[in-house]
Amino acid sequence: MNIGAASKASGVSAKMIRYYEGIGLLAKAARRENSYRDFDERDVHDLRFIKRARTLGFSVEEISRLLGLWRDAGRPSREVKQITASHIAGLEVRIAEMQGMVAALKHLAAHCHGDDRPECPILEDLGGLESIPAPPQGSRKRLGSSRETAL
Amino acid sequence: MNIGAASKASGVSAKMIRYYEGIGLLAKAARRENSYRDFDERDVHDLRFIKRARTLGFSVEEISRLLGLWRDAGRPSREVKQITASHIAGLEVRIAEMQGMVAALKHLAAHCHGDDRPECPILEDLGGLESIPAPPQGSRKRLGSSRETAL
DNA sequence: TCTTGACCTTGCTACGATGGGAAGGTTTAG
């Protein structure tokens, strides 16, 4: 089985197959006299395993451990579950961070006209809020363009 | 103002200040006879702008456009809002992807004992489900360890 | 004054996972 066939069979690009072999995630493939790599069903299985795990967001490092556990018929499921749990936790942290970003951005965008006018709370936020809360003379707290014209 | 002082004032590491200057996001800082960089308030402002925008997940490329708009007093807020909107959309896509991962992982983990026993639906999923739905002899559909012992 | 430590400078390296491309060998089909 050529690398191209293995790629098609697993959904992993030939490029990545070589990469995974290079970093030791995948066993070194057999070679023919061509020096072409020769994959068997076992290799394809591992590639599919990797593919699926990547789809679920596991890092290569985590996949390496999971593959090791997979190959160990007697392993305790504890370790697998633990790896999965910390992976879930990491994902949830990142999700929360991004949700925080989205909330902040939506809040800012909700007050931005998005038309020809130059006032924009988004830029005011990015530009630093420290001078906004103390408007020198005007009465409006936000939406002022005094700082923009100052540049 | 030294790079160290500018770093403290903005929260951006000296390393990243040099990087931002190098890629043209930040204007080239003035130099003293030392060849030390010399930052003024305007530089610090830009650094804080960058810092805040990075915190909100904007890419350097987006920040470059936002900074340009910020400096243009008469810009229409439309463009800022549009950049923000597509950034939000990108974040939401990634959030949805990760939420999908979390859901799938939680589902798998919920059925994994996580103890000394080797059965583990997580590994079964990663190992490829195609052979599971057709169990050769047993009556249970999942949790079988026949495939593990086959390796 | 000399030394020491805290700065600053540039330049190179690495990360993680992926893709692109060059330059060259092989196989297969026409």
Added chain:
DNA sequence: CTAAACCTTCCCATCGTAGCAAGGTCAAGA
């Protein structure tokens, strides 16, 4: 016999961040 479609290795780029090394500079204390 030739052209296309493979394969091989090796190098480079991404993106944002951090580390280290080798060297220049400055400030403070003995």
